[in-house]
Every structure is written in C-alpha cells, then in structure tokens.
Amino acid sequence: MKKHKILGLMSGTSLDGLDLAYCHIWSDNDAYRFDIVETKSVTYEASMQEKLKDSIFLPADELLKFHNSYGTWLGNQSKIFIDEKKLEVEYIASHGHTTHHQPENGLTYQIGSGQHLANASGIKVVCDFRTNDVALDGQGAPLVPIGDRLFFGNYDFCLNLGGISNVSFEKDGERLAYDIGLANMILNYITRKEGIAFDKGGEMARSGNINTQMLKSLNSLEFYQLPHPKSIGYEWFVEKVVPIVDRTKDDMSNLLCTSVHHICDQVALQIEENTSGIDHKLFVTGGGALNEFLIETLQSKLLNTAKVIVPEKKLIEFKEALVFALMGVLRIEQKTNVLKSVTGAKRNSSSGVVFLPC
Structure with missing residues (x-):
C-alpha cells in the first residue's frame, strides 16, 4: 500500500486566495483514503486580486507573461509552505487559476505555468487538468x-x-x-x-x-x-x-x-x-x-x-485542494480522474500534464 505525499493547490473563482493542502493519500481495499496533514491559505494582495479578476481582458502576450509569472508565484508559495512545515512532498498538483472557460468554443485556460511552478518549487508538478477533457468534447468541468x-x-x-x-x-x-x-x-x-x-x-x-x-x-x-x-x-x-x-x-x-x-x-x-x-x-x-x-x-x-x-x-476550506491532490495521484497512477458522465466528453480520461523541475 503506497502512501502518496502530495501538495494540492487551488485558486477558485471567488478570488479569495490560494489554498494549499499537504495530503497523504492511499488506497485500501480498492477504496481511497486521505489525511489532510497541513494546510495554509494565502490571501491575494489587492494588486494580484485585481490582475486575476481582469485577466480575461489581457492581450494574448500579456496573458502568457502573467501565466508564467503566476506559475513562479505558485512555486514560491509552495516552497515557503514546504520549508515552514518541513514537509516531504513527492508531487505538487495544481489547478491553476481559470481565466477563460469557453468549452463551447473548445477553450479552457488555467494560468500558472507548470514548468515555472516546478522550477520555483524544485518539485515535480501535475497540472492542466481541464484541457484534455475539452479536447475530448467535454466541458472540462466540474472536476471535483x-x-x-x-x-x-x-x-x-x-x-x-x-x-x-x-x-x-x-x-x-x-x-x-x-x-x-x-x-x-x-x-x-x-x-x-x-x-x-x-x-x-x-x-x-x-x-x-x-x-x-x-x-x-x-x-x-x-x-x-x-x-x-x-x-x-x-x-x-x-x-x-x-x-x-x-x-x-x-x-x-x-x-x-x-x-x-x-x-x-x-x-x-x-x-x-x-x-x-x-x-x-x-x-x-x-x-x-x-x-x-x-x-x-x-x-x-x-x-x-x-x-x-x-x-x-x-x-470545508480545503476540500478542493484535497481533490486536486487526488487527481494528481490518479494521474501519476494512470487511472481515470475525469469522468465523461460528468463532463460529456467522448470518454473517461487520466488528465493532467507532468512537469519536472530543472
């Protein structure tokens, strides 16, 4: 029975801030169990909150720059949390922050570059959980x-x-x-x-x-x-x-x-x-x-x-971060983590992209 030690990151549409949940997740007789070991919420500064709120209006090049800088910010916040709590983390599973969601146009976009996040934190990252489902004609949501x-x-x-x-x-x-x-x-x-x-x-x-x-x-x-x-x-x-x-x-x-x-x-x-x-x-x-x-x-x-x-x-506060940690585990195990019955996609999928720090 392998116990995955994974950090889940969630930034939601309410723009309150970043939730971090360090979780142990394991399977027991075909049932998944969890322990939320440590948590932290980082409130967005007013400037960050405004930029996230208005990101749908950014020109493409500015949005891509923000995608990268926000990924670095996520990585830095993860590293601070890991160092503060002296955590042993195998993977970070990040939802990112949704700026554009238009599944009817085949489009969903979550900023927070996985490569920048991995480089800043020094830890493997699983992210971009929605894109594959939209490519399979699904809604890309909800994932929880x-x-x-x-x-x-x-x-x-x-x-x-x-x-x-x-x-x-x-x-x-x-x-x-x-x-x-x-x-x-x-x-x-x-x-x-x-x-x-x-x-x-x-x-x-x-x-x-x-x-x-x-x-x-x-x-x-x-x-x-x-x-x-x-x-x-x-x-x-x-x-x-x-x-x-x-x-x-x-x-x-x-x-x-x-x-x-x-x-x-x-x-x-x-x-x-x-x-x-x-x-x-x-x-x-x-x-x-x-x-x-x-x-x-x-x-x-x-x-x-x-x-x-x-x-x-x-x-209440960290369930979504916990579930994205689970989605990261399922992706690592190459098991289904997005359900076609939920999203309307052509098939179930094991979605998410893995980024290695360098």
Whole structure:
C-alpha cells in the first residue's frame, strides 16, 4: 500500500486566495483514503486580486507573461509552505487559476505555468487538468466529482459552494455533476464594490430584505434552463450577472439577501429534481458553507427533502485542494480522474500534464 505525499493547490473563482493542502493519500481495499496533514491559505494582495479578476481582458502576450509569472508565484508559495512545515512532498498538483472557460468554443485556460511552478518549487508538478477533457468534447468541468465519488460516496449529494455552486451525485450507476450557478462570486462582487472583502457568516445578508425584481431577473437567467452537462466561468458572470447587480439600486444588505435566496433557490431546485424521497444527505463544502445565513436559508428551502451537512472547517476550506491532490495521484497512477458522465466528453480520461523541475 503506497502512501502518496502530495501538495494540492487551488485558486477558485471567488478570488479569495490560494489554498494549499499537504495530503497523504492511499488506497485500501480498492477504496481511497486521505489525511489532510497541513494546510495554509494565502490571501491575494489587492494588486494580484485585481490582475486575476481582469485577466480575461489581457492581450494574448500579456496573458502568457502573467501565466508564467503566476506559475513562479505558485512555486514560491509552495516552497515557503514546504520549508515552514518541513514537509516531504513527492508531487505538487495544481489547478491553476481559470481565466477563460469557453468549452463551447473548445477553450479552457488555467494560468500558472507548470514548468515555472516546478522550477520555483524544485518539485515535480501535475497540472492542466481541464484541457484534455475539452479536447475530448467535454466541458472540462466540474472536476471535483471524482473526489466526491472516491472520498465522500456515502452522501447522496455533494454540493460545493465556491465562487460557483456545483453538485454531484450517483444516478443509474454513473456519477453526474454540473455547475448549478452562482455562489460566492456574486456575494463577493457586491461587498467588494463597497470595499468589504466578504460578508462574514452572512450577517449583512441576514439583515436585508429580498428585492423581488432582482430575484426574478437572476432566477430567469437562461443558463438555468440548459440541460447538463454544463459549466460556467467568470466571463458568463461578467456578461450576464454583473449588469443585473449594477442596475439594481438598493442597499448592500438587500442585494446580499436577494443573492443568497437566489443561490438557494437554484440549489434546492436541482436537489428536488434529483430526489425520489425524503431525508437525503447533502454534504456541503466550499467557502459558502461558512455562510450561516446561506446554510440556514438552504435548509429551510429543502425542508424534509434533504438534511444539509456541514463538515469541520478544515474540510470545508480545503476540500478542493484535497481533490486536486487526488487527481494528481490518479494521474501519476494512470487511472481515470475525469469522468465523461460528468463532463460529456467522448470518454473517461487520466488528465493532467507532468512537469519536472530543472
């Protein structure tokens, strides 16, 4: 039984920062087990956050330069973490940061050059997990469901509330998963317009009231009517959602309250459409799981359909970094880490590119 010692890196669409999770991962009787040994979150400085947010607008040459410099930054942050904690790391598995996601055009792009990351850290790197699936006519997303199946298969539904909400579950012997819609991306956009990083615990949203016109506009977005597999990225948010928020003249607390109800409306619809009874277990992770008002609102909308289960804080915050560590392990073992039933690709794949330090 080999125990892989791997560092998972995750930077999500909510732009909060970089999550690092040093994990031990091993298989036991055909089941995968894990131990999250050490973790760290690195908050983006304002300049980095702005550059990442605006990277979709960069000219091609500037984007490629940023791809390389951001890869070096990831490598430096990894090395600092490894040295601080005196870790023995065999591989780094990096998601990178998604700047462009247009699977309908055969395009997905995550910055954070694997070669620059490997050179700066001095450690082998596995990254670029999405491109191969898109080349196989898949969505390239979501990727976390392989971890949901192998690590958290005892729950009926696994819901991630990051910048985007996505869900995964088993149906007819296959793992299904797709992006539901908005989560922290809209909440953080609203607070950052006022110079506030985020709505801690959802307290500002709790104090607000629903803006019915804004809620109707959000719930009417065309994406929610599309069949899955489906996924969205920051471009969709900028094009379709930002105009709705910007034209709604209301207090920040009301905008936040409305957005929370919108998020929960869409999640509840998807859970109810894929249940055949009551008392299902809905496992919730991602930064949104720390928003107490959001979780309470979601539970109220699901009533007896599903019990919302929120795990310990470490797993909430670092589940995605853990799963990318697992994806790195599966790539190293040349086993499937991207599921066609999730992405709509022609076939399952063992995706990711390996870079050696030099």
